[in-house]
Amino acid sequence: MANFFLRTPNRRIAVIAAVLFVVDQLTKFVVLHFLPVKYDEKIIVDGFFKFVHWRNTGAAWSLFTNNNAALAIVGLVALLVLFLSRRHFESKTLLGQFAFGLIFGGIIGNLCDRLLPSRHEVIDFLYFYLKQRGGDEIGFPAFNVADAAICTGVGLVFLLTLKSDRASKPAETVEPSKG
Numbered sequence: 001m002a003n004f005f006l007r008t009p010n011r012r013i014a015v016i017a018a019v020l021f022v023v024d025q026l027t028k029f030v031v032l033h034f035l036p037v038k039y040d041e042k043i044i045v046d047g048f049f050k051f052v053h054w055r056n057t058g059a060a061w062s063l064f065t066n067n068n069a070a071l072a073i074v075g076l077v078a079l080l081v082l083f084l085s086r087r088h089f090e091s092k093t094l095l096g097q098f099a100f101g102l103i104f105g106g107i108i109g110n111l112c113d114r115l116l117p118s119r120h121e122v123i124d125f126l127y128f129y130l131k132q133r134g135g136d137e138i139g140f141p142a143f144n145v146a147d148a149a150i151c152t153g154v155g156l157v158f159l160l161t162l163k164s165d166r167a168s169k170p171a172e173t174v175e176p177s178k179g
Contacts, residue, residue, distance in 0.1 A: 009097050013086075016101020017108065024109035024145040031125040047131035054142045055121035061141045068114050068121065075111040079104065089157055096160050102153030109146030122146075 006012050035042060035053035042051045058065035082103060091100050113122040122144070129139030 012097045013101045017105035020105025020149050021109050027145050028123045050127045052125055052127045052142050054124045056124050057121050072114040075107050079107055099153040099156035102149040106146040106149035
């Protein structure tokens with residue numbers, strides 16, 4: 001049975017995306033269960049890491065806040081473009097398939113948050129920060145499993161493409177010096 005699902009590159013990408021989607025949605029369910037109040041926080045490592053229940057109607061770093069519908073359309077378009085153009089990238093290698101699975105699963109996870117009638121917002125819950133002497137916090141924007149997967153997948157595709165571009169360039173020939 002596993003061989004059927006993993007037989008082709010597209011199926012492997014789909015399985016990775018499905019697993020990532022399930023993990024993303026399960027973690028968000030856990031957040032909603034244990035931190036049911038919006039903007040609730042639980043310190044895990046004081047001065048460094050918190051579980052939070054923050055909502056985001058924008059993109060990364062809260063850019064384009066309150067543009068949930070537009071960002072859902074962007075997500076759908078991104079899925080379509082990536083699906084149609086995946087052959088131009090290293091999606092034939094196992095690492096490339098893993099990268100595309102992460103990207104697809106992450107986009108679908110956040111898209112699900114945006115489209116679910118009970119949410120209409122992306123749930124972010126991982127918050128890393130440093131506490132300053134005055135008590136203020138300097139933090140990286142809160143994120144979720146889907147966000148981490150998208151960033152990791154894009155980074156892998158970038159590195160694979162860079163490696164592929166370097167490998168496909170012919171070696172420069174050095175002309176013997178005359179003298």
